[in-house]
Amino acid sequence: QSLCASDLTRVAAFLRSDACKSVYVLTGAGVSTGAGIPDFRSAGGLYDSIRPELITASFIQRQKMRFDPTYVVERDMFFQNPFPYLEVRRPFILGTHRQQWKATISHWFMKFLEEEGKLKRLFTQNIDGLDYQTGISPTRVTNVHGSIARVSCEGCGKEMPFDDFCAQVRTNIKDIYKTDPEAPEESTSIPCPHCQHPLVKPNTILFGSNLPEEFFDRVPELHQADLLLVAGTSLVVSPANSAVNEVPGSCMRVIINREQVGQDLGVEYGPHAMRDVWSGERTFLQLIKLMGWQERLRRVKHR
Ligand code: OAD
Numbered sequence: 518q519s520l521c522a523s524d525l526t527r528v529a530a531f532l533r534s535d536a537c538k539s540v541y542v543l544t545g546a547g548v549s550t551g552a553g554i555p556d557f558r559s560a561g562g563l564y565d566s567i568r569p570e571l572i573t574a575s576f577i578q579r580q581k582m583r584f585d586p587t588y589v590v591e592r593d594m595f596f597q598n599p600f601p602y603l604e605v606r607r608p609f610i611l612g613t614h615r616q617q618w619k620a621t622i623s624h625w626f627m628k629f630l631e632e633e634g635k636l637k638r639l640f641t642q643n644i645d646g647l648d649y650q651t652g653i654s655p656t657r658v659t660n661v662h663g664s665i666a667r668v669s670c671e672g673c674g675k676e677m678p679f680d681d682f683c684a685q686v687r688t689n690i691k692d693i694y695k696t697d698p699e700a701p702e703e704s705t706s707i708p709c710p711h712c713q714h715p716l717v718k719p720n721t722i723l724f725g726s727n728l729p730e731e732f733f734d735r736v737p738e739l740h741q742a743d744l745l746l747v748a749g750t751s752l753v754v755s756p757a758n759s760a761v762n763e764v765p766g767s768c769m770r771v772i773i774n775r776e777q778v779g780q781d782l783g784v785e786y787g788p789h790a791m792r793d794v795w796s797g798e799r800t801f802l803q804l805i806k807l808m809g810w811q812e813r814l815r816r817v818k819h820r
């Protein structure tokens with residue numbers, strides 16, 4: 518019942534029209550759940566699955582703090598002790614390295630928009646790099662929260678090859694989901710190959726650090742948007758979520774998400790909504806059909 522066919526028909530018609538020249542997109546973890554990567558805040562998502570007793574050498578345990586799962590993606594926490602983050606992120610990091618995750622229909626939709634000359638920019642909060650698998654032009658993508666595939670040393674600043682980092686994660690970081698919680702063991706460290714500093718860190722934005730300059734440089738482009746697509750994000754993390762209010766009042770905003778989000782940012786739903794449209798799961802497949810792009814999708818899926 519999340520799908521309103523007439524609204525989507527309207528979106529597709531607008532997308533196809535000459536009036537719609539500049540499409541901007543903001544994505545979140547929900548566009549990659551179809552690839553097998555859990556999101557953050559859904560039931561069964563990352564924050565739901567973190568069991569504090571499974572995290573070794575934990576800052577939280579030592580400090581007897583109330584456990585909040587977002588600590589594992591907090592900057593201060595990482596600098597006190599990188600292991601909770603690395604332990605929790607282990608399956609994701611290794612899955613990325615093995616190229617276990619494949620681009621979903623939503624990622625392909627963005628690529629098709631680019632081929633049509635409509636896509637001006639994709640702002641992605643995701644660090645999984647799936648956007649690039651479609652061959653979308655990297656200069657059109659802004660990684661709002663960085664990327665997991667680049668790793669550097671907090672001591673000397675030198676980069677560590679992702680292959681080497683993953684080999685270290687595989688051997689030095691334990692798989693917490695396979696560990697007996699009764700027998701916790703200390704993780705050893707991942708030393709920098711250049712200076713032996715124990716803090717090597719993927720180039721991702723943790724809570725408490727600034728977003729890349731590029732985000733702030735690119736946000737003003739949104740003033741030219743004819744259509745903003747917001748997909749698979751709970752819109753609760755700032756400043757990424759501010760994108761929805763950077764577009765002009767005339768801009769159609771299409772929210773593609775399991776549930777309605779962003780009401781506190783002024784996104785409106787229901788019959789009175791003038792420019793906001795909401796559609797739930799499976800929307801991208803519907804839109805691909807409405808745009809007549811099924812053949813393109815078939816081709817890329819059978820490559
Ligand atoms: P969230 O987990 O907060 O939100 C994902 C949204 O996608 C939820 O509203 C889900 O209901 C929806 N969703 C999941 N699967 C879907 C599907 N198949 N179809 C439609 N909707 C689906 O993830 P983000 O909004 O990306 O930052 O989270 C924002 C930031 O918070 C992340 O970048 C990360 C996190 O903490 C940092 O770590 C700094």
Ligand code: ZN
Pocket residue numbers: 670671672673674675709710711712713714
């Ligand atoms: Zn170093």
